[in-house]
Amino acid sequence: MMKRRDLLATAGLAGLGLAIHTGTDRAAALGPAAGRGWTGSPVGLAETFLDDVDSTRHGTWAVGVTLLEGFQDTRPLTLRWQNGRWAATPNPVRTHSVLSSVAVAGRDEVWAVGVDYADPQAPQPLALRWNGRGWRVVEPPPVPTGAFGNVVAAPDGSVWVAGWADIDGAERGVVYRYADGRWQPLLDGLEQSINGNALLVSSATDAWLALNPGLVHFNGKSWSPVEEFPADGSQILTGLTAAGPDDLWGVGVEHSQSGERPLAVHYDGGSWSTVAVPEESAQLYDVAIWDGRAVAVGERFIEQPDGIVIFKPYVLEHRRQAFVPVDPPKVPAKATGVLTGLVAGRSRLWTVGGVAEAAFAAYRG
Numbered sequence: 001m002m003k004r005r006d007l008l009a010t011a012g013l014a015g016l017g018l019a020i021h022t023g024t025d026r027a028a029a030l031g032p033a034a035g036r037g038w039t040g041s042p043v044g045l046a047e048t049f050l051d052d053v054d055s056t057r058h059g060t061w062a063v064g065v066t067l068l069e070g071f072q073d074t075r076p077l078t079l080r081w082q083n084g085r086w087a088a089t090p091n092p093v094r095t096h097s098v099l100s101s102v103a104v105a106g107r108d109e110v111w112a113v114g115v116d117y118a119d120p121q122a123p124q125p126l127a128l129r130w131n132g133r134g135w136r137v138v139e140p141p142p143v144p145t146g147a148f149g150n151v152v153a154a155p156d157g158s159v160w161v162a163g164w165a166d167i168d169g170a171e172r173g174v175v176y177r178y179a180d181g182r183w184q185p186l187l188d189g190l191e192q193s194i195n196g197n198a199l200l201v202s203s204a205t206d207a208w209l210a211l212n213p214g215l216v217h218f219n220g221k222s223w224s225p226v227e228e229f230p231a232d233g234s235q236i237l238t239g240l241t242a243a244g245p246d247d248l249w250g251v252g253v254e255h256s257q258s259g260e261r262p263l264a265v266h267y268d269g270g271s272w273s274t275v276a277v278p279e280e281s282a283q284l285y286d287v288a289i290w291d292g293r294a295v296a297v298g299e300r301f302i303e304q305p306d307g308i309v310i311f312k313p314y315v316l317e318h319r320r321q322a323f324v325p326v327d328p329p330k331v332p333a334k335a336t337g338v339l340t341g342l343v344a345g346r347s348r349l350w351t352v353g354g355v356a357e358a359a360f361a362a363y364r365g
Contacts, residue, residue: 038329041350041361043086048077048359050352051100052286055081055345058107061130062086062341062352063099063114064359074098076128077359078112078135086361091135097126105153108132113161115147123147125163127178141176141183143167154201160186162196162209173211175199175223189216189223200240200248210237210250215272228265228272235263239286239296239342245269249318251284251296262316264296264323276322282314286342290349290364294318297328297339297351311336313353313360329362331355 043050050064060081065074076099079086095118102112110130115123125140125148140148146165153159158179165174173193175186190196195212205220213233216223229235237252246269254263262282264275284298300314313331316323329351331337337355344350348365 037327037364038362039364040329041081041086041363043079043359043361045077045088046358049354050077050079050341050359050361051098052102052341053343053350053352053361054102054104054110055343055348055350056104057346058104059110060345060348060350061102061104061110061112062350062359062361063102063112064352064354065098076112076114076126078102078128078130079359089130089135091128092137093126093128096120099126099128100147100149101151103151103153103159105157105159111151111153111159113148113151113163115163125161125165127151127161138178141165141174141185143174145171146174149195149197150199152199152201154204156204158204160199160201160207162199164195173209175207175209175218186218186223188221189218189225197236197238197252198240198250200242202242202245208240208248210240210252212236215250226272237263237265239284241287241289241294243289243292243294249287249289249294251287251298253283260301262296262298262314262323264294264316264318266294275318277316278323278325284314284316285338285340286351288342288344288349290344294323295342295349296323297342297353299338311338313337313339313355315339315351329360331360 047067050062053062062079064077066077076093076097078089078091097116099112099114112128114126116126117123122145125146127138128135129138143165148161148163150162160177162175173190173196176183193211198210200208207218209216215226215229235254237250239251242248248267250265252263254261262277262284281301284296287296296316298314299311303309313328315328317326335356339351339353341352348363350363352361
């Protein structure tokens with residue numbers, strides 16, 4: 001089965017590997033050049049990759065990995081936007097680990113989650129918490145093995161995480177809520193699920209979880225499947241966002257006989273429906289609301305004459321009932337890359353990913 005991190009790694013890290021193959025100039029990829037409306041935000045760290053970004057009035061943070069030993073080993077990467085630049089913040093994890101998601105819960109409270117591969121046969125969920133002075137590891141729920149792929153700071157101040165874990169001898173999707181110093185399992189209804197890809201939390205009694213595959217809704221007690229989504233794996237959502245209580249958006253990938261196609265869906269308060277997207281080979285990873293419109297990021301797949309498939313940063317914007325391509329952040333013509341994270345902050349729309357062996361970030365606004 002393919003978990004959310006595997007989806008990102010297959011695209012992002014493979015894309016970086018192809019970037020090495022093409023011999024792209026790393027310095028050029030990280031320069032201040034921008035596509036229409038985008039400003040490059042150099043990270044300045046080689047052999048790195050960013051998975052996610054979050055931005056609130058309390059600050060802007062991004063997480064990912066530092067790549068070691070020819071991409072065979074990784075360390076968690078935590079970055080903070082300060083004084084107009086990205087600054088790495090040391091964290092205590094020294095094992096083979098990755099961070100997949102970040103949530104800014106307050107001025108002195110930031111969460112980052114992922115997976116620790118210290119024991120390759122039994123990976124463990126990884127949770128880090130920033131207290132204003134430094135990062136510390138938060139003991140995960142007591143599961144034999146598992147991984148966290150998404151973290152969300154809820155309106156009531158609690159922190160929710162989603163991913164997968166071994167529960168009673170079976171691997172399944174999981175959601176936990178952290179409040180008052182402990183993890184509360186929210187597992188009822190997830191018995192037949194595989195992996196929790198993305199969370200959208202409106203309140204303690206109203207949340208949505210994108211699964212591998214499918215979508216489920218939480219009513220405060222249990223999760224129930226959304227009938228509009230097939231359970232055959234043909235549609236996988238990896239990003240959710242809300243413009244309002246009755247205006248929700250999701251993006252991901254649709255697997256068809258002709259290959260991968262971008263997937264976008266919308267909820268109007270009564271039901272979910274598919275939104276028109278370009279008929280091209282691509283995959284979406286995240287979605288946000290900016291200037292009143294839904295914007296999605298991911299990667300576009302381009303097959304070369306020699307059969308090699310390269311990856312290009314991809315941005316879609318919702319206009320007149322459909323998602324249409326718009327200019328992505330500018331990268332060198334020969335550079336491969338992918339955008340995996342997107343968030344609308346107070347005054348900027350941030351996106352992150354990887355281009356040409358290095359972490360990439362850009363913003364609008």
